Amino acid sequence: MEYGYRSLKQFKLLQNYSNLFELPAEVKVFKYSSCGQYVAYALSDSVVIAKSDGSTLSELAVKQCQDLEFSNKSTFLQTWTRSVRLENQDFSENVELWTMDGTKQFSTTVKQLENWTLNFTSDDRYAVKQQSNELLVYDTKNWSKGFTNKLKLDGLVTYTLSPGQNPHLATFIAEKKGAPASLRLYSLLGLSNSSRPVSQKTFFKADRVMMKWNDIGTTLLFQTQTDFDKTNKNYYGESNLYLLSTVGGGYDARITLDKPGPIHDFSWSPNSKEFIVIYGYMPAKATMFDQRGNPTFDFGTNPRNFAIFNPQARLILIAGFGNLAGQVDIWDRKTLKKVCQIDCSNTSHCEWSPDGRYILTATCSPRLRVDNGVRIWHFTGKLIDINPIEELYQVHWKPQDSTKFSDIKLDSESAPTPNQSVLQYQKPVDNKPKVTGAYKPPHARGTPSSSGASTPRGKQVPGAPSPKPPPQRKQKDQNASQQTASPIAAQNDQLTPVDKKVRNLTKKLKAIEELKEKQKKGEKLERTQLAKLESEEEINREIAQLKM
Incomplete structure (x- = not known):
């Protein structure tokens, strides 16, 4: 049983709960290779490629590396550093590819950290890079030759490369001037601008997609998502799920989900x-x-x-x-x-x-x-x-x-x-706060059923003047007053911190329900009110944990 972790002060590899390797220094990021034979980690002034026991294979002169990634067969390690503008106004080549012995094979520019990696086929034979609305294919045995094939698609937003022996590209093209968005699958081998998709699906209501291939690379699941639902039925926007296959004549389907x-x-x-x-x-x-x-x-x-x-x-x-x-x-x-x-x-x-x-x-x-x-x-x-x-x-x-x-x-x-x-x-079970007796909602605690509505003890009504101190009474009157008030006061004093927290959270839920009613009636809510609606799940989770 082996795992590795990175924290603020250390980087460790553990085997059967014991330290296999420990580096008491700040590590920016680390990654295992998919085969498990190697691990790479970034320090402030270098990147180290090591065996899985932590012993160093090579050290790369890469400063301030923000992310790194192995190719599928661990032939290459990719590193990303922040790109800077040069004197000729171009941007520096900030993505570099290295072999395990520390030899640099290729470099290019990818300014954004999101989706920065080149994608490799399962055998590491080819690599693909998106450059604006083009997909460039590289032969990894001859990087100096540059890209060998390319596919240009107007409106290309993103892509993904399938695993498996017969690699395919899944490309997402956004809606444009009334034309629907589309998801198209292309065979990687023999790719060119004249290539026809082996399968495709068109649809509206898609600002972005999430794509997942099955392990053998024959079928793609992709979720489409809009940022806003124009019908106002869903605060999180509208989402749909589709299936698209490279086999069987390009079988496609929309997944029917029977719960809104x-x-x-x-x-x-x-x-x-x-x-x-x-x-x-x-x-x-x-x-x-x-x-x-x-x-x-x-x-x-x-x-x-x-x-x-x-x-x-x-x-x-x-x-x-x-x-x-x-x-x-x-x-x-x-x-x-x-x-x-x-x-x-x-x-x-x-x-x-x-x-x-x-x-x-x-x-x-x-x-x-x-x-x-x-x-x-x-x-x-x-x-x-x-x-x-x-x-x-x-x-x-x-x-x-x-x-x-x-x-x-x-x-x-x-x-x-x-x-x-x-x-x-x-933590021992006995350390958990205990509430004796049957559970009562916060608004019912500390108040006898015949007392009617009242403000909580010690709570100041917003906008009201500060209460005046009570007049001095004789000792006899004070004792009588204490005897009369003691049942309610005692009950209030018995509220545990957990009870008080549940009470406050329940009030927030009540306010959220009132906002929901306003929304159902067509009232437009402010941004702060919408943020309160988003907090409902978190509040329910806290209440559930407090009642455990």
Whole structure:
């Protein structure tokens, strides 16, 4: 069991919970190669290519590297630094390609950090770069020759290159002058400006797309998204999901989703024959589809927004992260029965281990700046290891060939004994705040049923003058007053900090409901009011956590 992480003060590679390599220096970014044999990391004045145990292979004279990426077969390492304007007003070549021995092969200019990498075919034989509305194809055995083929498409926004033995380009062309947007698939081999797409789909309502190929590169799932919904039915804009194939005559389909609302996530199985979609207003629905877009299984509705198969396609993880409470469901793909449910609150990163038996969840900065660290879980739901890490920025399993591991036997496999860290850092259940008696909503606490409406104790009404101090009374009158007021005062004093927090959050939810009613009546809300509506899920999550 091996993984690496980067934090504010250190970079570590761990094997079976013990340090394999440690660098007590600031590392800007690190990446494993897909084969797991190499790891590269960027320091302020250089980039180091190392073996997976941390021993150095080569050191590159690249200063202030912001990102790096290995090619699919680990033939090349790409580095990105910030481009600067030269004296001739051109921009510097800030993307460089290196072999593992530190020899530079190629350089080019990509000013934006987003989508900066060249994309390589699965065998590293060809590389593709987008330059404005053109796609340039390079022969990686002869970089000095420059690009060998190109495809020019007016209105080209973005593209992706498929994996597999028969690589294809998926290109997204935006709407223009009333013409619909389109997604077109082209064969990479023999590409030219006269090439015809092997498959295409046209559609309106698409400001941007998210594209995901299956592992063998025969079928593409892509989600279209608008920034705004002109019908005002969806605050998050309108989204649709389509399927487009390179085989079978270019089969295409729009995926029918039977619950209104946004698409939260979609994920291919490693077997390339099925996928899961999580969609709809919360609680969202999770459904599995076959490779032609037909629904095959309904996982039900829950507050979930994340789905991923384990590398062997035997187990499925469906979770609610981000603004949701962090509950994780593990399903057995063979029986389609739930294996367990785990509470992984505050998770900002989640991965299956290469052997498909363990789950890594992490709380990372800057998404969350408290309780940063890594947790390792067995697929049965048992917590195996806790590793608190101050200001954790990055963490990844070391990649390994998933086919070399034995099949999972759900009926007989048990979780290993937890690491000592679980006992050391796990908070005892007794430390959780306890609320005695039946749960009462905050507005009903501390007020007898016959007392009617009243303002909370000690709360100043906005705009009202400050209350005058009460007049001095005789001791007898004071004692009588205290006896009369004591039941209400005592109840109010018994509110725990948790009760008070729930009370305040419930008031915010009530205000949000009032805004929703205004919106339904057609009233136009201000930007600050819309921001309050967006906070509803976060507030519900906090209340759920406080009541646990």
